[in-house]
Amino acid sequence: xxxxxxQCPLPLRQYPNVLLAHGGGGQLxxxxxxxxxxxxxxNPLLAPLHDGAVVEIEGRSLAFSTDSYVVSPLFFPGxxxxxxxxxxxxxxxAMCGAKPLYLSCxxxxxxxxxxxxxxxxxxSCGEAAKEAEVLLVTGDTKVVEKGKGDSLFLNTxxxxxxxxxxxxxxxxxxxxxxxxxxxxxxxxxxxxVREGLEFESEMKSDxxxxxxxxxxxxxxxxxxxxxxxxxxxxxxxxxNEIAGAAGVGMVLEETAIPxxxxxxxxxEILGLDPLxxxxxxxxxxFVAKEESDKALEALRSHPLGKDAAVIGEVAxxxxxxxxxxxxxxxxxxxxxxxxVEMMSGEQLPRIC
Amino acid sequence: xxxxxxQCPLPLRQYPNVLLAHGGGGQLxxxxxxxxxxxxxxNPLLAPLHDGAVVEIEGRSLAFSTDSYVVSPLFFPGxxxxxxxxxxxxxxxAMCGAKPLYLSCxxxxxxxxxxxxxxxxxxSCGEAAKEAEVLLVTGDTKVVEKGKGDSLFLNTxxxxxxxxxxxxxxxxxxxxxxxxxxxxxxxxxxxxVREGLEFESEMKSDxxxxxxxxxxxxxxxxxxxxxxxxxxxxxxxxxNEIAGAAGVGMVLEETAIPxxxxxxxxxEILGLDPLxxxxxxxxxxFVAKEESDKALEALRSHPLGKDAAVIGEVAxxxxxxxxxxxxxxxxxxxxxxxxVEMMSGEQLPRIC
Numbered sequence: 001x002x003x004x005x006x007q008c009p010l011p012l013r014q015y016p017n018v019l020l021a022h023g024g025g026g027q028l029x030x031x032x033x034x035x036x037x038x039x040x041x042x043n044p045l046l047a048p049l050h051d052g053a054v055v056e057i058e059g060r061s062l063a064f065s066t067d068s069y070v071v072s073p074l075f076f077p078g079x080x081x082x083x084x085x086x087x088x089x090x091x092x093x094a095m096c097g098a099k100p101l102y103l104s105c106x107x108x109x110x111x112x113x114x115x116x117x118x119x120x121x122x123x124s125c126g127e128a129a130k131e132a133e134v135l136l137v138t139g140d141t142k143v144v145e146k147g148k149g150d151s152l153f154l155n156t157x158x159x160x161x162x163x164x165x166x167x168x169x170x171x172x173x174x175x176x177x178x179x180x181x182x183x184x185x186x187x188x189x190x191x192x193v194r195e196g197l198e199f200e201s202e203m204k205s206d207x208x209x210x211x212x213x214x215x216x217x218x219x220x221x222x223x224x225x226x227x228x229x230x231x232x233x234x235x236x237x238x239x240n241e242i243a244g245a246a247g248v249g250m251v252l253e254e255t256a257i258p259x260x261x262x263x264x265x266x267x268e269i270l271g272l273d274p275l276x277x278x279x280x281x282x283x284x285x286f287v288a289k290e291e292s293d294k295a296l297e298a299l300r301s302h303p304l305g306k307d308a309a310v311i312g313e314v315a316x317x318x319x320x321x322x323x324x325x326x327x328x329x330x331x332x333x334x335x336x337x338x339x340v341e342m343m344s345g346e347q348l349p350r351i352c
Numbered sequence: 353x354x355x356x357x358x359q360c361p362l363p364l365r366q367y368p369n370v371l372l373a374h375g376g377g378g379q380l381x382x383x384x385x386x387x388x389x390x391x392x393x394x395n396p397l398l399a400p401l402h403d404g405a406v407v408e409i410e411g412r413s414l415a416f417s418t419d420s421y422v423v424s425p426l427f428f429p430g431x432x433x434x435x436x437x438x439x440x441x442x443x444x445x446a447m448c449g450a451k452p453l454y455l456s457c458x459x460x461x462x463x464x465x466x467x468x469x470x471x472x473x474x475x476s477c478g479e480a481a482k483e484a485e486v487l488l489v490t491g492d493t494k495v496v497e498k499g500k501g502d503s504l505f506l507n508t509x510x511x512x513x514x515x516x517x518x519x520x521x522x523x524x525x526x527x528x529x530x531x532x533x534x535x536x537x538x539x540x541x542x543x544x545v546r547e548g549l550e551f552e553s554e555m556k557s558d559x560x561x562x563x564x565x566x567x568x569x570x571x572x573x574x575x576x577x578x579x580x581x582x583x584x585x586x587x588x589x590x591x592n593e594i595a596g597a598a599g600v601g602m603v604l605e606e607t608a609i610p611x612x613x614x615x616x617x618x619x620e621i622l623g624l625d626p627l628x629x630x631x632x633x634x635x636x637x638f639v640a641k642e643e644s645d646k647a648l649e650a651l652r653s654h655p656l657g658k659d660a661a662v663i664g665e666v667a668x669x670x671x672x673x674x675x676x677x678x679x680x681x682x683x684x685x686x687x688x689x690x691x692v693e694m695m696s697g698e699q700l701p702r703i704c
Binding site: 020114123144 | 367368369370371372373374375376381384385388389392393395397398404405407409410412414416417418419420421422453454456457458459460461462463464465466467468470471474475477478481487488489490491492493494495496497499500501502505507509511513701702
């Protein structure tokens with residue numbers, strides 16, 4: 001792309017227009033990143049392709065991350081776009097092994113938005129920032145004409161101080177794969193509002209700052225290798241990305257993956273696979289096998305990590321035949337084996 | 353607002369819904385900031401209310417800034433949304449006295465956007481980043497349904513290393529007010545495309561990285577006090593903001609303000625005042641009077657600053673009677689005097 005510039009590279013050529021799925025966090029998002037953004041922005045800091053970048057300024061390692069939020073509806077059980085935007089960027093920083101410090105927020109408002117709704121979102125940003133112990137230090141507001149936006153979009157960017165570098169390429173064969181709690185809660189909370197589903201117990205988004213869990217893991221484990229918060233595209237997409245970046249295979253045990261029964265039930269009704277449903281308050285950790293008990297103990301010592309579980313491991317030499325580099329294989333509950341692929345289309349548009 | 357939370361404070365109560373003017377950079381933007389955002393986000397780093405925040409991390413002063421871009425059309429003479437977004441955040445960092453280093457970019461795409469247009473914007477971001485010597489290190493892409501956005505919105509956030517702190521409150525009575533070149537070029541370039549106006553010479557946006565000018569000023573002037581790039585709301589709004597923040601009055605000489613004849617002409621046709629029209633490659637500098645020649649020389653030594661001019665001064669004791677704290681007064685071309693107010697409504701929606 002650096003030569004000629006406007007020649008659309010494969011495999012984007014088959015898509016002359018942007019589809020919803022290009023923002024879904026799955027294969028099409030990945031294609032956009034690899035074939036459109038990276039060729040143009042190429043630089044060594046982008047190469048690790050993590051939740052945020054790690055930059056060096058005068059000998060200090062800082063994490064820097066950005067995310068735009070377009071979730072619909074703005075308000076949902078367990079949170080709203082403001083809380084989501086603050087926690088989301090805080091978590092991206094934490095996943096880089098950084099203590100989140102400072103956040104920006106950029107609002108794009110649609111003309112006609114109720115001032116009261118804006119105020120609720122701002123209030124919520126402020127509360128979430130206090131809870132996450134970060135400062136909102138700079139911001140911007142733009143307004144677009146009615147019909148040219150959708151009530152409110154919100155970008156947050158953030159800076160954190162790296163405590164210990166954690167990267168996908170540090171993941172090693174034999175590492176335990178740990179999830180900090182039940183999966184799919186955020187996505188199902190959003191879907192239940194959108195679809196008007198009613199359940200016996202209310203489905204709540206799990207949006208939360210994960211830094212307290214990260215701090216505990218950094219304290220307890222010398223061989224913590226990588227962290228990822230499995231948002232859009234769920235744990236299936238997150239694990240596939242890391243498997244690809246680290247050049248390893250992964251083996252999951254379906255029965256070990258914590259899923260709330262009501263989320264499992266909702267997934268069945270909606271025809272969704274919880275492995276692909278978004279989370280906003282869960283992390284996946286890769287830790288050397290010998291430290292997996294320590295890691296579980298550290299996570300479980302905090303309310304956010306009480307359901308933490310080892311859900312699989314990075315394939316070692318012996319398993320490599322059935323689980324080649326870059327793939328994620330799952331031993332299913334019924335004793336079979338299936339490949340867990342990266343999400344290919346758009347499962348849940350505007351989930352974050 | 354910290355108590356009760358959802359009680360809408362004056363003077364926002366008269367606006368139950370967001371208007372375009374709330375994003376225009378004038379009085380309503382200011383009201384939103386002071387009455388909705390600041391009460392919730394209050395912290396000492398936000399207090400100076402500059403183009404970006406200055407944060408301390410382990411003894412280093414960093415500038416941190418964010419801006420969302422919703423300019424329409426995406427492509428215009430002299431630039432496009434990508435170039436604008438990169439230069440805009442680079443300039444906000446430079447106005448803090450910082451060398452811009454790292455940028456993030458967050459795209460919000462509307463379903464159906466031509467892939468070719470996205471590619472042109474990305475290419476343009478990459479080129480502008482190279483020219484401004486900053487690295488685009490992290491990004492994010494979201495897609496919204498057709499009709500819920502407007503082709504492409506783009507947020508950039510950035511980090512810079514502060515070389516010397518520059519703040520509105522450092523502005524002193526007697527300071528020379530210098531503008532680095534002709535005003536209104538960006539706004540008129542956008543309006544001429546929107547309105548289908550044709551001029552003998554093409555109106556071009558002035559979008560550019562201003563850091564080279566800032567570096568020259570920092571090198572040449574020991575008593576450089578404050579910098580501001582007068583974007584939305586034009587130099588009128590920028591000067592009013594600084595007059596308010598610094599607690600000073602300002603006196604401008606209309607005949608000294610550089611305006612291209614074709615911009616002046618277009619303003620007359622469109623019924624606009626160039627003082628309120630957006631710039632994207634100009635800065636206003638406040639320098640001690642005795643250094644104003646040095647500052648002009650420094651600016652004029654660079655092509656971007658060739659039309660630099662002293663356009664007025666910060667009111668001293670003697671002038672304070674006709675020019676009270678917080679006001680900007682202009683000696684007009686016809687020998688009169690008028691108060692230059694902050695922009696009150698929305699002059700040019702979606703200019704950046």
